[in-house]
Amino acid sequence: MAKTKTRYVCQNCEYISPRYLGRCPNCGSWNSLVEEIEKKESSTKAQPRVSISGITVKPKLIDDVSTVETPRFKTNLEELNRVLGGGIVPGSLVLIGGDPGIGKSTLLLQVSGQLSTLGKKVLYVSGEESATQIKLRADRLGVHGTELYLYPETDMDSIRKNIELLKPDFVVIDSVQTMQEPEMTAAVGSVSQIREVTGDLMQIAKTNGITVFVVGHVTKGGAIAGPKILEHMVDTVLYFEGDQHRTFRILRAVKNRFGSTNEIGIFEMKNGGLSEVANPSEIFLEERLKGATGSAVVASLEGTRPILVELQALVTPTAFGNAKRTTTGLDHNRVALLMAVLEKRAGLLLQNQDAYLKAAGGVKLDEPAIDLAIAVSLVSSYRDAETRPTDCFIGEVGLTGEIRRVNRIEQRVVEAAKLGFKRVFLPKNNLDGWMPPKEIEVVGVSTLNQALKLIFS
Structure with missing residues (x-):
């Protein structure tokens, strides 16, 4: 009898070792090597892709390929459609990752119910719950459908057979x-298993035009568990972000072959499941205090959508030798850079001041147009001088103290006017070539000092 050969495979980088090692010599991770039995390579040659109906894929001229037969399919969730680039592309493989309990399964169950009511056949395969448990959750969410099939299974052979039998659309x-x-x-869950399972799902999706949604677990570091090739193989990678202490959830695309990766979708978790947030700006600003210092509102751009967010700053004298800088939802290096500009160009003594900044509502902002709002909130807290509650600030701050132009200024100003803001400060170079709304005053500024004088005069 032949002796069984084993090997140890790193679950992070797929490094193969003939013996167990506590630390992977390739990527340096600890306790990541898992024992696997070596499988003899099969002499059978790889078979060409064959669809469920028996059609073999053949080469085609690019001009002969038609996209009219497979248009994008829009769901009832406009936020999901926006993130996917305008709707679901038939035959695509979509990976959704996120922290445990964030709402990945809830979102997909709701989408499955909606698709089934629109006449599409959906097969919901769960390896974590029984059919009864899924039904209990579906009743709570109000999910029903005559074309929604539940299949609690983990064996890929059985899943393939049932897909051939049912011929689902999703x-x-x-x-x-x-x-x-x-x-x-x-x-189960090892690098080899995940790679082979994903390869099978990709072939099913591409050969038969079936859209496949895949839920992926995440590691402690927040990355999707498994090999990095998993994210390379799929068409779209979506991250479902949020906080256990907040009801809002953000769906963000980090890879999308059929659309932009800058779009976000905002949902709110309620007792009846996830509901869309049509106007996130209004929600982010609804708890803003009037007359508070250290507060400034910015019209930030997430993809093609302008969102108004309140930036808050608290500047206090430090009790230690080195001043502390703490940020939530903002880039720490950006804040440090702006504080240095304020100290050099605006004459503020901030080297002995602790600074705490956050973007209210749990949203994360990282674009140059928020610079002016950050600077205004810092000055407001430092001087203990409030800003007008109807003022909005847009602009990038350079190292020499100039206010630089930003993109899509019209959309930002229109969003501010829609929510009742009466005055907006923006780069002077952004004033040419467009007409601002009549209900809002537009103030163009060219330097940081000029802006601060007008704001706090």
Whole structure:
């Protein structure tokens, strides 16, 4: 009898070692090597892609390929449509990752119910819950559908057979880490299993025009568990972000072959499931205090959508030798740079002041147009002087104290006017070539000192 050969594979970088090592010599991670039984390479040659109907894929001229037959399919969730680039592309493979309990399964179950009511056949495959448990959650969410099939299974052979039998339009896999290829000896959730399962799902999606949604677990560091090739193989990678202490959830695309990666979708978690937030600016500003110091509102751009967010700053004398800088939702280096500009160009003594800044509402902002609002909030807190509650600030601050132009200024100003703001400060170079709304006063500024004099006069 032949002796069984084993090997140890790193779950982070797929490094292979003939013996167990506590630390991977390739990526340096600890306790990441998992034992696998070596599988003899099969002499069978790879077969060409064949669809469920028996059609073999053949080469085509690019001019002969038509996209009219497979238009994007829009769901009832406009936020999801926006993030996907305008709707679901038939035959795409979409990976959704996020922290445990953030609402990944809830979102996909709601989408599955909506698709089934629109006449589409959906197969919901769960490796984590039984059909009864999924039904209990569906009743709570009010999800029903005559074309929604539940299938609690982890065996990929059985899943493939049922896909061939049902011929669904959409397949949901919850989650890819629980699925297994029976002919493989590797443990469930290992690098080898995830790679093979994803390859199978990709072939099913591309060959048959079936859209496959895949749920992916995340590691302690926030990355999707498994090999990095998992994110390379899929068409779209979506991250479902949020905070256990807040009801708002943000769906963000980090990879999208069929659309922009700058779009975000905002949802609110309620007792009946996830609901869309049509006007996030109004929600982010609804708890703003009138007359408070250290507060400034910025019209930030997330993809093609302008969002008004309140930036808050608290500047206090330090009790220690080195001043402390703490940020939430803002880039720490950007804040440090702006404080240096304020000290050099505006004459503020901030080197002995602790500074705490945050973007209210749990949103994360990282674009140059928020510079002016950050600077105004710091000056407001430092001088203990309030800003007008109807003022909005847009602009990038340079190292020499100039206010530089930003993109899509018209959309930002229109959003501010829509929410009742009466005055907006923006770069002077952005004033040419467009007409601002009549209900809002537009003030063009060219330097940081000029802006601060007008704001706090």
